Amino acid sequence: MPRHRPEGGREVTNLRDTAVRQARELGEPIVECRNVDKYFGSNHVLKDVSLTVHQGEVVVICGRSGSGKSTLLRCIDNLETIDGGRIDACGHLMGYRKGTGGKLVPLGDGRASKQRRDMGMVFQSFNLFPHLTVLTNITISPTRVTGVSLKEAEAHARELLDRVGLPEKEDAFPSQLSGGQQQRVAIARALAMRPKVMLFDEPTSALDPEMISEVLDVMIDLSRQGMTMIVITHEMGFARAAADRVLLMHDGQIVEEASPEIFFTAPKSEHTKLFLSKILTH
């Protein structure tokens, strides 16, 4: 199997470039953002953003820090409320319900938390629960929130740990793991809720260089198995290998949206050209 080494990008092992993409068939829309607006105080961070992601699709979002990409992802999972537009994900109108006369009413904490169970999220800083063992990190939500039996949850957790390559770490505490291992546990923890969509918020940005590929390998594996993924990353190797679409956000807007081939070779937007020149020249 030829190793893939995009110019300027980091080597990603164990993948066969385009084959992953072509094999995938796209299904129904599963995440739909329509004209989303978001403000932090007077700062307009998302400007009329619309984005549709189909079932089984892998979408990579890149852009400079402060371009609103992280906020968009957090809005999709309703970790931030939106100030305009609407987001439909996994059959839920995120964060709202239709009140009398079609008016949108914000959801209470209980109902909002139920909506999030269909989506998994992986954070830049892992955010594992430091007081729980690896196994309990993974089983706590299925057992305490969705009522899966402990036995079943633990069996599933072991299967997931196996899948992310950490079968021997179930009794460790997060503080005893390396960054790459922690992030793989975080992925397993998110998968334990059997999500329909996985959201990744710069999953490798906090990692030492030698640990990046072990996390990317798990993500590529996941994309091969047909998981719908929205990934914020600057790992262009991953984008080329696994993405169906690459987006560039700039100043709260999506300024480029293309297949990886076109994104990297013939981008339309000046912002993309500038972004790529900065990423690929060092």
Add this chain to the structure above:
Amino acid sequence: MNWSWEHFARFLFSEYMLNGVWTTIWLSCAAMLLGCSLGVIVAFMKMSNIWILRRIAIAFIWLWRGTPLLVQMVIIYTVLPQVGLRLGVIESAIIALTLHEGAYFAEIVRAGILSVGKGQTDASQALGMNWFHRMRYIIIPQATRVIIPPLGNQFNLMIKTTSLASVISMEELFRRTQQLAQIEFRVLEAYFCAACWYLLMTTVWGEIQKRLEAHYDRPFGPVEDDGKARRRRRELAGDAPAQA
């Protein structure tokens, strides 16, 4: 100095004193338990989104932290009956200690909960946990680790603070000591005996606290590593050239 070991030993294990010790223990425990429960409630009120609950909590903490416990206790025991609310000695003591402890503990709990990072809330929300789940399984267990050391400190203080209840004639260790000293004319032995009992109680609690802290620190790195790390540091310091 007219010191008699004989009297000291007799006082130390006299039934009269032991009863006082026992009263001090259960009074401390009861006031601590009730005070901590009240403190948790007030802490959540102060962190609430509801304006009025927040104001009540702030006013409560301001009032009970801002006045001496001795004054509070005397007011509850001697002033309240004049407005028609008559409370017994034990009730007055427990109420005063509870309210006082509650005001302090509320801020300790709040600090503990605020010390748990925002990322933990994000992660637990993303896993579909509601407020109750987040508090019960994620935030409070982590806050507990931060709360335990000041909690232990508060309980240590509480054991000694119960002696104030002697002014409203609560028959705890200190009041019994005073009475014994007067009856027997053995002031020195009696008060040293009380000091020994207080010291014993706080020492035992100190040991319990140490174990509690170790238990809650366990996930954050094994204890053995501390010794290793310290030895390594010492070696490094020894190897390094002496600095002027």
